[in-house]
Amino acid sequence: MYSEKVMDHFMNPRNQGEITDADGVGEVGNPTCGDIMRIFLSVKENIITDVKFQTFGCGAAVASSSMATELIKGKTLEEAWEVSNKAVAEALEGLPPIKMHCSVLAEEGIHKAINDYRIKQGLPPWEEKAGHHHGHDDGTCET
Amino acid sequence: MANQKSVYMDHSATTATDPEVVQAMIPWFSNQYGNPSSLYKLARESKTAIENARSKVATAIGAKPEEIFFTSGGTESDNWALIGTAFALRKKGNHIITSGIEHHAIQHTCEYLEKQGFSVTYLPVDESGKIRTADLKSAITDGTILVSVMFANNEIGTIQPVKEIGKICREKGILFHTDAVQAIGNIPIDVGDLNIDLLSLSSHKFYGPKGTGALFIRKGVRIDNYIHGGGQERRKRAGTENVPGIVGLGTAIEKVTRNLEDNSNRIRVLRDRLLDRILSEIPHTRLNGHRTDRLAGNINVSFEFIEGESLLLLLDHAGIAASTGSACSSGSLEPSHVLLAIGLRAEIAHGSLRLTLGRENTEEDNEYVFAELKKAVERLRAMSPLYADYLKKRSRHV
């Protein structure tokens, strides 16, 4: 069901862990729906110098987190912001349709972490795409 | 990975066909190919083989041979039992009672019947997965025509109070169907003693071939046909018989009921050793289902802070076949309706693992599975934000 790339990132996750003094942290998902992603960023001079993730979720959720962190490491915040869920899924050589929301979660996690950083720096947050993630506040898990 | 160890602990999904069963089936694919409905010798031999298998199934559950009808498996038997009796008894009433933890073969058939104008009561279960007979009694109305409650659950292994249910239905003159797909070969069953009117069984769950099953229909029970066509199965179930499959089913059920007590005792001992180790040596783990009234080979546990599909992937990588009630493995986003029905929070249901042991499992398998499971759980917890939060909270409290 999963591509070799997904299995590789699931079995050997890159950047798994926590940055205790992170400059920005983003958390998305909901335990009821079976997935939570937390992204930690270290930022120096507008560049993501380090990134780590913690994920509760299925194989696709872990692999999406791992791939997303790979894609944004060393990038400027503007570049990282542009990394889409499609880019994550493509880099993983595809995800099963039912698992596409995992890549969406990864994109949203990055956006949250970047905006957390911006707010902490006293900067206005960038506008996040509204509500295409699976429902969090209403208790349902539909994509 | 050529010599990688592999352990199969998913016997509730299906079992390997017993080599003895395969041997018994082989002639009926090749030189014994006669159509049982034809007249000549070759055909009569096929007919005889089917009748021998019918007697074996009847003996296994305490029925008469003429009360056994062969089908394409558990799903067809369930559909036939519900749809066939519901439509036959429509003039008498339109109310059906079932449980909230049935297999989809029952659950989705009930939903179909609701669309056809029947009304269905789904009995709740307690935290062990059992229905309460008081709930059953109070759900019965003048219009109730059928009660269908599974013998033993396929996910959590809980065994229902079938004898009491049968007694209540008999007293009220209501038909009682039970989906015994998981129970056959694990629990001794006598349809007379238990007052069962209809019973579904499926060969591939007890070391027989897939795609073959049977429905027991007590003599005198009114039931419409479900598969229409030729006059096979005494005009009740059309279609040229799956002769090798039926022979395999007969051979398998005879063997599995002959050694039933010994086998299930051995498997229960093995299961308990593995279960006790999991519960005592992997923290934040809970058992789902009833501690004792459960299928001998069934383990269903939830590990806090982790998700079941990723656990299955790690176990699969170690050559272990298991199953989960997490939504993330099933193609839907809702976790198992059975785990939610016994009161688990969705996130705990997502962290569930089902291991179902069978005949060929050994103590060595247990050791291997336990070691790999412990590693896998620790590995997933190490990457879980929920576990990280838990550890932080705990260190603040000490």
Ligand SMILES: Cc1ncc(COP(=O)(O)O)c(C=O)c1O
């Ligand atoms: C309780 C129960 N009922 C029905 C079925 C369906 O049986 P079959 O696979 O033979 O159609 C299963 C098998 O998964 C089952 O466990």
